[in-house]
Amino acid sequence: MRSLFYLLMVMAFASCGSRDGQTGAENKSELMEPSDLQPSAATPEWAARANIYEVNVRQYTPAGTLEAFAKHLPRLKEMGVDILWFMPVYPISQARRKGSLGSYYAVSDYTAVNPAFGTMQEFKALVEQIQGMGMRVILDWVPNHTGWDHAWITEHPEYYTQDSLGNVIDPIDPKTGEPWGWTDVADLNYGNPELREAMIQEMLFWLEEVGVDGFRCDVAGEVPDDFWAQAVPRLREANPEIFMLAESDHPPHRNQEWFAMNYGWELHHLMNAIAQGERSPKAIDTVLAKKAAAYQRGYFMQFLTNHDENSWQGTIEERMGEAADAMAVLAFTINGMPLMYSGQEAGLNYRLKFFEKDTIPWNGFKKTRLYKTLLDLKHSNPALGNGLAGGALQRIYVEEAEDQIYAYRRKKGARQVVVFLNLSDEPQSFTLSNENLEGEYTNVFANSTVKLTSEMTMNLNPWSYLLLEQ
Structure with missing residues (x-):
């Protein structure tokens, strides 16, 4: 791992930032998130410092069963996992399926468990086991479409989108008016109130x-907003602490308090x-500012x-190469x-097949x-809380290497985390001046103490990082 070990070349240690609120060209800092973020x-509350882990049951073990996956729970708990997101566990449609096993997202029955994984009783027991270990379970929900042999196809064809001849159709891209190519699923019609209920x-x-x-919630943005306005209060009545994740980048999902995260x-x-x-790396500021302007509640799911991404866009190593750990x-x-x-x-460097056992x-x-190490830090340092629970991101600008070094701190009360990332393939040297950050810090990866003082020079090797906390 590229961490502070790469700072052995440092001639003198820098204070990690700039004067709070300074706006000059030299070593300024800037708050990158809105001050009016709302509850x-x-x-x-239980998700304030939580992380999330996506479980692909089919591919997780040679058996591909719930029972086999359960043997990994102690390891995941030890690693620091908080929420287990299970990809769909429902039976998969046989009709028009892709590949030999089909897509998890071609659901044939919303209230059953795929027999290849196990039984409903086994899944209930697994949920109880996970919760008994202090972790949570969220289930991948597929509200936009079903498989072609779902009972609704024959019993309630009015639940589905139909063409001019009355034929049920697969989902359409609203931007183009053309099919997405998801031929193994049938599009649901949210204009039908009975379907909603x-x-x-x-x-x-x-x-x-x-x-x-x-x-x-899979492709949550393709489901009408007024459905979530109708559904989420009902779900929240059943579980006031429900956690909702939208596969979307649609501000109303969070701003209207339907989803905690997207x-x-x-x-x-x-x-x-x-x-x-x-x-x-400067483009990160542009993205943060854009999102801060659009979202007033909740928080994003951040991921590599x-x-x-793994099956269709490539592995982390393929897409990020030597930058992977810094991006993590x-x-x-x-x-x-x-x-x-x-x-x-x-370090999975393999594209898992989507419609086959792999x-x-x-x-x-x-x-x-x-x-x-990263999950432990998130649990122990309140500055890394999610949304309002954590400290806002404050940028630290490095004049000599502003196109290569991305640096920031997050502070909550007396606790803070300071991050320096060399997001380039060249070594970088830079000087920082900020008496506000002087003091002793813990180098998280080296588990050693670092004293920061003003007007000192730092060096970071290509794609290396420095992670400090107080």
Whole structure:
């Protein structure tokens, strides 16, 4: 790992920042998040410092079962995982399926468990086990479409979008008017009030009968806003501490308090571009400012990978190369909830097949120390809380290397975290002047004490990072 070990070249240590509120060209700092961020009924207190881990049951073990996955729970708990997001566990449609096993997202029954994974009783027991270990469970929900052999296809065709001839159709991209190509699923019609009520009842089943802690809602932006306005209060009645994650970048989802969190796609894509030398780290400021202007509540999910990115866009190593660890430090310390995907802690450098059985090649757990260290810091230092629970991100500008060094701090009360990232493939040397940050810090990865003083010079090797806390 690239950490403070790379600072052995330092001639003298710098204070990590600039005078609070200074706006001159030399070593200024700037608050990058809105001061008027509002509380949200969608953000339960238990998630204030939580992280999230996506579970791909099919690919997790050779058996691909709930029982086999359960053997990994002690390891995940030890690593510091808080929320387990299960990709859909429902039976998969046989009709028009892709590949030999089909997509998790072609659901044939919303209130059953895929028999290839196990039984409903086994899933209920797994939920109880996870919660008994102090972790939470959210279930991947697929509200936009069903598989073609869902009972509603024949019993309630009016629940579906139909063409001029009355034929049920697959989902359409509203921007182009053309099909997405999701031919294995049938598009649901939210203009039908009975469909809306049926969908809410199916979600309530998992809250009331199984006891899950919330939902990750697939393509939530393709479902009308007024459905979430109708559904979420009902769900919240069943579980006042429900956690809702939207697969979207749609401000009303959070601003209207329907969802606690949605996807930090724009920052994710920017991290890929910076790693590939196509964008400057300064562009991070532009993204943060844009999002701060659009969102008044909740927080983003920050990620290096997930099931879609891994299978369709490439592995972390393919997209980020030597920048991967620095990008992990960014994603896990910037405001928002960090996500890990199945196999990420093992340095998964393999694109998992989406419609076939394709077991994760674990090959040890070489990235576990990196992620455990970051998760432990998030748990222990309140500055890294999610949304209002944490400290706002305050930029630290480095004049000599502003196109390469991205630095910031987050402070909450007397506690703070200071981050320096060399987001370039060249070594960087820079000087910082800020008496406000003078003092002793813990170097998180080296577990050593660092004394910061003013007017001192630092060096960072390519794609290296320095993570300090008080």
